[in-house]
Amino acid sequence: MSHQPDRQEYNITAYTENQVGLLNRIAIIFSRRKINIESLNVSPSEIEGIHRFNIVITETEDVVSKLAGQIEKQVEVLKVYYNTNADVIWQEMALYKVPTDVIAEKASVERLLRENGARAVVIRKDYTVFETTGHREETDALIAVLQPYGLIEFVRSARIAIIKGSNGFNSKLREFERREPGEDVAENEFLNSRDAVFTM
Amino acid sequence: MLNNEPTTIAEPEALAAAAPSDMEEALAPNATGAVAVLNILLAEGVDTIFGYPGGAIIPIYDALYDFKDQLNHVLVRHEQGGIHAAQGYARASGRVGVVFATSGPGATNLVTGLADAQIDSTPLVCITGQVFAHLLGTDAFQETDIINITTPVTKWNYQVTKAEEIPEALAKAFYIARSGRPGPVLIDITKNAQLQPFHFAPYKPCTHIRSYRPKPIVRTEYLQQAAALINQAQRPFVLWGQGVILGAAEQEFKAFIEKSGIPAAWTILGAGALPTNHPLNVGMLGMHGNYGPNVLTNECDVLIAIGMRFDDRVTGRLDKYARQAQIIHLDIDPTEIGKNVTTAVPVWGDCKETLPLLTALVEAKSHSEWHQRFQGYMAEEVDAVIKDELFPTGEELTMGEVLQQLNELTQGEAVIVTDVGQHQMVACRYARFNHSRSNITSGGLGTMGFALPAAIGAKFGAAERPVVAIIGDGGIQMTIQELGTIMQTGVDVKIIILNNRFLGMVRQWQELFHTRRYSFVDIASPDYVTVASGYHIAGQRVEAREDLAYGLRQMLEHPGSFLLEVMVAKENNIFPMVPQGCSVAEIRLR
Incomplete structure (x- = not known):
């Protein structure tokens, strides 16, 4: 596949009903187009009973906007937003298991862990589990640091992201629940209100 | 397909006994899930169901026995025929088509029709039986994960495992199928939910789902x-x-x-x-x-x-x-x-x-x-293509002249149902339509085998109109078993087989783009008139131009279904044509 320079990471945020099978319905929108989901997190949202999907993919904006439209078209999806990394506050959490004796014996390791903002979650005789939270580069950096000291296990969570410009979903949901919602909800978000261009 | 019963059959009484004992008297069970399903169909205005029974949907069929006067169930010969018939019904009538099928192979046989209905925006509600809820995921007899199989080809689907879920699930199904951009919905109902007695409150159709906005505000x-x-x-x-x-x-x-x-x-x-x-x-x-x-x-x-x-x-x-x-x-x-x-x-x-x-x-x-x-270009097209197609002077019959003669007789009043391929393009190009909902064809998916069952459904959906199915010799053989449905229901469908003894559209591409390497496109046919007569359907074969008008008249005037096989030129091509990868302006006249 040829490299497209305008491809970048996008954070797709979907507010949905809590429904069995919806994860599959959303996942196949990507797999049908042979697009790899790089990170997927499903969690509660600020509203009880409403779920929030955070999906990360690397694509062009044209593709992402079409995918967002396809997701929002699903009956049980309330609303979909997509944002570049600059538009969100995002975090990923990572866990690292290392032999305790190495940590205990080598002061340099302890220093490195501190420098990387790692925190011990469990300390046992045979192994210790550290945790860091941050951007991909940060959690990656600590792998490289710990590798020479016998990193036993590593795992990283999916990305969670908060949209900087969002006012939350509470007022929106009330609109959705109305039989005849106002224009903001009934009209699509794809309409860029500033220059009145339909960008979907 | 096997319809063997699973070895364990739960009795309704046993399930009733298992119901919570503290149930209020006002909420006493008054219907089984199966009875509720049929009452809901009536409340939604359904008059016709296309279906095929089987083990996991027996309770619904058992209930149907008592609804025979109110619901016309059309027993098809294959579930694919059932769903295409429902599509034909929906397209001709503008109403929601309803399908019943059993679990496992019954349900998987719906997949092509669901995909067809999804891409052509046809409103359908398909109800499939499913194994008992406690058997889900155990590879039980005739169990398939039909919800996940059909997710990409449905507008919405839902699995019901308790009778109490039936009213809301079906109400949403009908609302979603027919509102906004219409589409197919599948509701999978486990056998225990069909058998279970529950309190069936007066039915309320669905008119609003908070996460679904079928109709935007016009700006x-x-x-x-x-x-x-x-x-x-x-x-x-x-x-x-x-x-x-x-x-x-x-x-x-x-x-x-x-x-x-x-x-x-x-x-x-x-x-x-x-x-x-x-x-x-x-x-x-x-x-x-x-x-x-x-x-x-x-x-x-x-x-x-x-x-x-x-x-x-x-x-x-x-x-x-x-x-x-x-x-x-x-x-x-x-x-x-x-x-x-x-x-x-x-x-x-x-x-x-x-x-x-x-x-x-x-x-x-x-x-x-x-x-x-536009008129100038049309004159050019008439000269280069249409004249010879509709009024040929060569010895062989053309598909176009069959349409031309049919137009003369029906005057554009018929519902024309087509399959996929050359005959479909000819029919769409040349059939005359006076009314909306007159051209029923598999557009987006291009499903061969669509026309015969869809025509059956179209006739049930538009009983007052003549319905003419135009089918190639390839497509007819994909769902020819539905002649049995015609036989048993006595539905009046006119069938024209345009037989060029080839899978014509593929042959045309092989001729034009693959140096005439005719790879597996010469398809043999049975004697269709004899096959039809085996189903007690009248038929006629036309091989010469002088017999065509008579054959068509005979078909249209015949009381009841009629199969007319017309032997057309083997190697005619459909033109104009925009070759694949070319712009619309590069359309070829020959």
Whole structure:
């Protein structure tokens, strides 16, 4: 596949009903187009009973906007937003298991862990589990640091992201629940209100 | 298909006993899940069901035994036939088609029809039986994960495992299937839910789902922008699709066209929304569409697309498609706007609402010079293609002359149901349609085997109209078993088999693009008239031109179904043609 320079990471945020099978319905929108989901997190949202999907993919904006439209078209999806990394506050959490004796014996390791903002979650005789939270580069950096000291296990969570410009979903949901919602909800978000261009 | 019962059969009494003992008297069970299903169908106005029984749906069929006077169940010969029949019913009537099938193979046999209905936006509610809830995931007899199998090919689906879920699930199913951009819905009901007695409260249809907005608010600024573009256009051109029919906006569309004076061309699913002989109807779009509409797509200055989705068979090569034109797109589905072509003005909405608003804003015009361009191209096409197709002088019969003769006899009043391939293109190009909902064909999916069952369904959906199925010798053999459904129900369907002893469309491509390497396209046929007679269906074979008119008349005048096999030229090609990878302006006349 040829490299497209305008491809970048996008954070797709979907507010949905809590429904069995919806994860599959959303996942196949990507797999049908042979697009790899790089990170997927499903969690509660600020509203009880409403779920929030955070999906990360690397694509062009044209593709992402079409995918967002396809997701929002699903009956049980309330609303979909997509944002570049600059538009969100995002975090990923990572866990690292290392032999305790190495940590205990080598002061340099302890220093490195501190420098990387790692925190011990469990300390046992045979192994210790550290945790860091941050951007991909940060959690990656600590792998490289710990590798020479016998990193036993590593795992990283999916990305969670908060949209900087969002006012939350509470007022929106009330609109959705109305039989005849106002224009903001009934009209699509794809309409860029500033220059009145339909960008979907 | 096996219909063996699972070895464990739960008795309704046993399930009733398991119900919570503290149930209020007012909420005492008054129906089983199965009985509720049938009452809901009646409440939703269903009169016809196409189906096939089997182990996991026996409780619903058992209940159906008592509803025989109110619900007409059509026993098909294969579930695929059942769902295509429901599609034909829905397309002819504008109502939701309903299908029953059992679990496992019964359910998987629906998949092609679901995909067809999804891509052609046909409203269906399919109810499948499923194994007992406690057996889910155990590889039980006739268990398949039909919810996950059908997720990509349904607008919505849901698995019911308790009887109490049935009213809400079915209410949502009908609402979702018929509202917004219509589509197929599948409800999978486990056998215990069908058997379970529960309190069935008076049924309330669904009218609102908070996460689902079938109808957008119409924004007037876009209508004003659209009208401004249209009013200043020198060469405006309208493309319409099935959205006009699905929105029941035929009159609104006609009013718009007649006031604005804009020439209008149709996609194959849009055919009939404006009568064929309307002076502003300039013909068919796409790969085998008319010459003028294709060439002039690349010369118009404003392109107004109404309820169509710029399918690749319509646009040809996309980067050379109408680049000079500003495109106004009216559609109810926002994901269609800007999907394939760049839109200058998006008019998101139900065209039944948006068209009258637009009509009010556009100036009355005639665009007569622009019209003459279409007429000029049509004259060229008549000369190069149509004349020889409809009035051939060679010895062999053409598909076109069959359509021409049929038009003479039906005068455009018939519902024409077609399969997929050369005969489909000929029928769409040449059949006359006076009314909307007259052209029923598998458009998006291109499903061979669609026509025979769809015609059966169409006749149930439009009993007062003559229904003529036109099918190739390939497609008929894919669902020929549905002759049994015709036999048993006595439904009056006229069947024309255009037999060229080839899988003609593939053969045409092999001839034109693969140096005539005819790889597995010469398909043998049984003696169709004999096969029909085995099903007690009258039939006739026509091999010579002098017998054609008589054969067609005999078919149409026959009381009841009739199969007419017409032996047509083996190696005729469909032209004009936009070869794959070419722009619409590169359409070939020969």
